[in-house]
Amino acid sequence: MLSNDALQGHLGAIARDGYTIVEDAISTDVLDALTDDLTRLEQLFEVVPSPNVFEGANTLRVYNLLALSDVWQQVPVHEHVLPIVEGVLDRGCLISSLSSIRIQPHETPQPIHADDQLMPLTKPHAPTVCNSMWALTDFTDANGATRIMPGTHLADHSPNYGEEYVSIPAEMPKGSVLIWHGSLWHGGGANTTADDRIGIAMNYCAGWVRQQENQQLGIPVEVARTFSPRLRELVGYSVYNMLIGHINKHSPVEILDAAPGATPMVWDAV
Template sequence: MMKKDAVDGHLARLREDGFTVLRDAVAPDAVAALIDALDRIQRDHGLGPARTGFEGRNTVRINNLLTYDPAFWQVPLHADVLAVAEAVLDPELLLSSYCSLVVGPGQAAQPLHADTQLLPLPRPHMPITLNAIWALSDFTEETGATRIVPGSHRLDRAPDYGRDYDTVAATMPAGSIMLFDSALWHGAGSNNSDRRRYAFSCAYCWGWMRQQENLQLGIPREVAVTFPRRLQELCGYSVYKGQFGHIDNHDPIELLGRERGKRMVWEASDAKAAHAASAAAGDEAGNTALHN
C-alpha cells in the first residue's frame, strides 16, 4: 500500500497540474498477461475498431471488460491507484467506466476534450471523476501518447471541439499509470508507428454520481457474484452514506449473497438516539447513587 507522503505528493500534483504518474506500478509479467488477454478477447469475440471518429475508427475499445476475464479484475482494484482515488474522492467511490484503448497504426489524434464537460457544472469545480490510464505499451510521441494541457482542469471552460491547442505528450514507459482529473483537457495522440498502443481507461467517481457505464445491468449477476467483495462494491452493489442506492432499505450487495455492509442511515439514527438515551439513563442512575 502506498505511504501517506507518496499519496500526498500525488494529490499535490493533481491539484496543481491536473495529472500525476505512478511509474513501475504494474509488473512486466502482469502487463504481458493483460495484453495477451486483450488480444485473445478481441479474437475470440470478433471485436473490431470503434465506429465513430471520436472513439477512433482504428482503435479497439472493449467496454464492460469485467465480464470477459478475471484477468481484468486487478485493474480497478489496484491498491496504489485506489489509495489516491479514495483521497481525491472518498472510500465509498464507484467504478464509473473501464475499457481498453488499443490504438492501431495510422490512428489520427483524438479531439481534445474533458471527460465530464457534458455535465451542467460551472468550471472550475472540485474533482468529480478521476481517470487512471494504464500504459501497457510505452507511451511515446510516435505511438500516440495521450495529449494533455497541464493545469486546464482549473480553467473556467472546456475546449472547443475540433480546435487545435498547445498540448504536451504524457509520455511514460509501459507499466505506468497516469491519474488525471476528469476536467483536464486531453485526447489520445496520433499513432505514427507500426505498433499497436495498448492501454486501459479506468475511471472512478463519487458514490453519489451516476456511473458512465451501467455496470449493474451490463454485468450479469452470475458473473458479479464471483467478484471479490470490493469489486462488487465498486460496481455499485453498495449504499453511499447508508442512504443512496438502497433497495427497499437493504444493501444491494445482499443480492449477491453477501451480508450487508452497513445499516441504512435511518437505522443508524435510531441506534444513535438509543445509545444517547442509554447514556443519559446511565448518567442519571449514577447521579442518583451519588446522592443516596
C-alpha cells in the same frame, strides 16, 4: 503499497496540475496477463474500429472488461492506483467504466475533451470523475501517448469539441499509470509508428454520480458474485453515505448475496 509521502505527492500533483503518473505501478506478469487476454478478446469478438472520430478510425476498444474475464478483476482495486483515486474522490467512489484503447498505426489525434464535460455543472468544480490510463506498452509522443493540458482542470469551461489546442504527451514507460482529474483537457494522440499503443482506461466516478457504463446490468450477477467485497462495492453493490443507491432501505450487496443483512443505513444513525 504506496507510502504516505508518495500518496500525498500524487494527490498534490493532481490538485495542482490535474494529473500524475505512477511509474512502475504494474508488475510484468500482470501486464503480460492483461495484454494476452485483451488480444484474445479482440480476436474472439473480431473487434474493429468504430466509425466515429472520437473513438478513432484506427483504434480498437473493448468495453465492459469486468464481464469478460477474471483477469480484469485486479485492475480497479490495484494498490498503487486505487488509494490515489480514493484520495481524489473519496472511498465511496465507483467504477465508471473499464475498457481497452489500442491505438494502431496511422491513428490521428482524438479531439481534446474533458471526461466530465457532459455533466451540466459550473466549472471549476470538485472532482466528480477520476480516470486512469494503464500503459500496457510504452506511451511515447510518436505512438499516441495521451495528450494532456496541465492545469486545465481549473478552467471555468470545457474545451470546444473539435478545436485544436496546444497539448503535451503524457509519455510514460510500460507499467506506468496516468491518473487525472475528470475536468482535465486531454485526448488520445496520433500514432505515427508501426506499433500499437495499448492502454487500459480504468475510469472512476464519485459515489453520488451515475456511472458511465452501467455496471449492475452490464456485469452478469453470477459474475459479480465472484468479486471480492471491495470490487463489489466499486461496481455499485454498495450505498454512498449510507443512503444513495439503497433498495428498500437495504444495500444492493445484500440482494446480490440473496441474504438480507445489517448494512448500517442512514435511518439507523438518526
